[in-house]
Amino acid sequence: MSDVNGYRIVTPDSAPAHPFPDYRSNPLRVPKRPLMILPHTLTEVTGPVYGHENVRPEETDLTRQHGGEPLGERIVVHGRVLDEDGRPVRGSLVEIWQANAAGRYIHQRDQHPAPIDPNFTGAGRAVTDDDGYYRFVTIKPGAYPWRNHHNAWRPAHIHFSMFGPSFMQRLVTQMYFPGDPLFPFDPIFNSVTDEKARNRMISTFDLDATQPEWALAFKFDIVLRGREATPMEEH
Amino acid sequence: MSKTTPSQTVGPFFHFALTDTHEIDDLAGTEALGERIVIEGHVLDGDGEPVPDCMIEVWQANAEGKYDHPEDRQDKAIDLGFRGFGRVATDPEGRFHFRTVKPGSVPGRGNTLQAPHISVQVYARGLLKQLFTRIYLEGEPLNDTDPVLTAIDEAAARMSLIAKNRGDGHYHWDIVLQGANETQFFEA
Numbered sequence: 001m002s003d004v005n006g007y008r009i010v011t012p013d014s015a016p017a018h019p020f021p022d023y024r025s026n027p028l029r030v031p032k033r034p035l036m037i038l039p040h041t042l043t044e045v046t047g048p049v050y051g052h053e054n055v056r057p058e059e060t061d062l063t064r065q066h067g068g069e070p071l072g073e074r075i076v077v078h079g080r081v082l083d084e085d086g087r088p089v090r091g092s093l094v095e096i097w098q099a100n101a102a103g104r105y106i107h108q109r110d111q112h113p114a115p116i117d118p119n120f121t122g123a124g125r126a127v128t129d130d131d132g133y134y135r136f137v138t139i140k141p142g143a144y145p146w147r148n149h150h151n152a153w154r155p156a157h158i159h160f161s162m163f164g165p166s167f168m169q170r171l172v173t174q175m176y177f178p179g180d181p182l183f184p185f186d187p188i189f190n191s192v193t194d195e196k197a198r199n200r201m202i203s204t205f206d207l208d209a210t211q212p213e214w215a216l217a218f219k220f221d222i223v224l225r226g227r228e229a230t231p232m233e234e235h
Numbered sequence: 236m237s238k239t240t241p242s243q244t245v246g247p248f249f250h251f252a253l254t255d256t257h258e259i260d261d262l263a264g265t266e267a268l269g270e271r272i273v274i275e276g277h278v279l280d281g282d283g284e285p286v287p288d289c290m291i292e293v294w295q296a297n298a299e300g301k302y303d304h305p306e307d308r309q310d311k312a313i314d315l316g317f318r319g320f321g322r323v324a325t326d327p328e329g330r331f332h333f334r335t336v337k338p339g340s341v342p343g344r345g346n347t348l349q350a351p352h353i354s355v356q357v358y359a360r361g362l363l364k365q366l367f368t369r370i371y372l373e374g375e376p377l378n379d380t381d382p383v384l385t386a387i388d389e390a391a392a393r394m395s396l397i398a399k400n401r402g403d404g405h406y407h408w409d410i411v412l413q414g415a416n417e418t419q420f421f422e423a
Contacts, residue, residue: 003344004306009422014239016363023244025361028281029412031420036387038367038421041343043354046304047294048320084237097252107248109288123252159246161253165304167294167354168423172365174243191363192241200240223237 006040007168007225008084013194022187024148040168047167052093052127059125062096062138070120072101072139076209076217077175080132081162084226088132089169095161096136097123103142103156112144137215143182155182155189162222169224176202177218242364247288249358254290254324262295262335266316269298269336272404274370277329278357281413285329289359291410293321293333293370295352300339309342337372343382350377350384357410367423370408373400392419 019030038044063070077096081089099105099122102114106121122141126134141156157174164170176189183189192198200223209217245253263271278286296302296319301311303319321333335353343349350371357366371378378384378397387393395418398408411418 010239010242014241016242018363020363023361023363026363028284029286029359029361031366031417032281032413033392033417033419035420035422036392038383038423039344040423041349042302042307042309042341043294043296043349043352043369044423045306046302048318049304082237084239086237095252095257097249105248105251107251110248121251125257159243159249159252161245165306167356168367170292170356170365171240171242172245172358173240188243188363191243197238197241200238201243222240225239226236 004040004042004045006045006228007166008228010225014197016191017193020187020191023191044168045166047165047169048163049091049165052091055093055125055127060136062120062122062124062136065121066119068119070100070117070139072117072120074137074215075140076135076137076211076215077158077203077220078133078135078206078209078217079220079222081128081134081164081222081224082132083164083169083224087226088128088130089162089164089224090128090130090132092128092132092165093163094126094128094134095124096138096158098138098141098158099144101139101142103144114142114144140177148187153182153185155180155186160222162224164224171222171224173201173222175220178202178205244360244363245290245358247360249290250324254322258323259318259321260323260333262293262318262321262333264316264318267297267336268314268316270404271334272337272372272406273332273334274353274398274406274408275330275332276407276409278325278331278359278410279329279412279414283414285325286359286412287325287327287329289325289329289331289357291323291325291331292356292358294354295319295335295338296341298336298339300341302341340377347382348377348380350375350381352381352383357412366412367421368410368418369396369421371397372406373397387419391416395419
């Protein structure tokens with residue numbers, strides 16, 4: 001027998017709605033054929049766990065990637081990557097990307113008429129430590145308009161991409177900031193229809209980790225899928 | 236038990252962080268053992284239009300059918316020249332390609348053997364959660380008994396997972412997000 005202990009299915013309350021027409025780019029890009037259940041095999045429970053050794057420590061500080069300091073509000077963003085059983089996800093690559101303080105991405109296709117900051121790219125990488133902990137220093141991103149509907153503005157957010165030990169744990173999400181007035185109007189945020197699940201994408205202000213005279217801190221713990229309790233029986 | 240953090244779209248502006256400098260379009264490099272292959276194709280939306288802002292990630296076993304991962308306890312050798320993981324973006328015409336070696340077969344559930352395959356995840360603006368699928372290779376004898384392929388009743392859906400052999404190690408495989416020739420995606 002070569003049955004493996006698979007990963008738990010993501011429950012519907014923890015997933016964005018499918019399809020979700022309020023997000024205008026969604027309806028023509030989501031499959032209509034029913035998704036087929038794929039029982040996990042060795043292919044699914046493995047994944048790229050090595051090869052992150054080329055991440056440099058300075059990639060965690062997005063304010064020190066150029067000659068001068070970027071404009072905007074300096075912040076610390078930190079937290080732990082865990083699985084559903086609360087186990088730390090160790091040695092795992094975390095990639096982030098974001099707009100600058102004015103709400104402008106460095107990306108050449110971003111045409112929002114807000115200034116580019118020559119001292120800010122907005123991309124960072126880190127590898128979690130043995131407690132699953134990661135920490136970035138960056139600039140608080142601005143809100144930006146995106147033409148999804150009349151007067152559409154994205155709430156300030158940082159994109160996060162995580163790898164766990166299994167390719168099936170792969171997660172790309174967005175971290176939001178507490179109390180953003182744009183939350184009720186943003187279809188991407190509200191594509192997660194369960195309020196408790198939505199709140200898991202909002203960081204918390206962290207006074208303990210805030211550094212006096214230097215930077216506010218926001219805490220963002222990320223939970224990836226956990227293992228099935230026991231290998232499933234074959235039928 | 237904690238609950239999972241929900242997925243959100245990768246958005247239109249991921250390239251500068253994920254694929255401009257961290258693209259991996261060659262899983263094998265020069266040292267890997269095995270038969271070199273190229274997988275190339277398009278990503279198309281429900282109108283048949285190319286998707287120019289898509290990221291594709293792949294994961295596969297080496298030529299012997301061994302994953303470079305602690306949970307692969309098969310008595311097969313890890314190939315230090317083989318990465319197993321790839322990440323590419325589509326170009327403005329919705330095209331992508333990556334180079335690798337033909338994967339070996341790996342065990343399936345129970346006592347089954349899986350045909351050579353590549354695990355695929357698709358990320359794009361508009362997709363709130365990534366899509367999961369697999370690439371199989373045309374002409375592989377094990378395709379006829381593969382437990383995943385044989386579980387797909389509809390022939391068109393089954394064929395959507397099989398890359399066409401164009402000769403000289405080139406395989407063509409389109410990702411059709413929606414429509415008549417829609418790719419079979421998985422709840423994985």
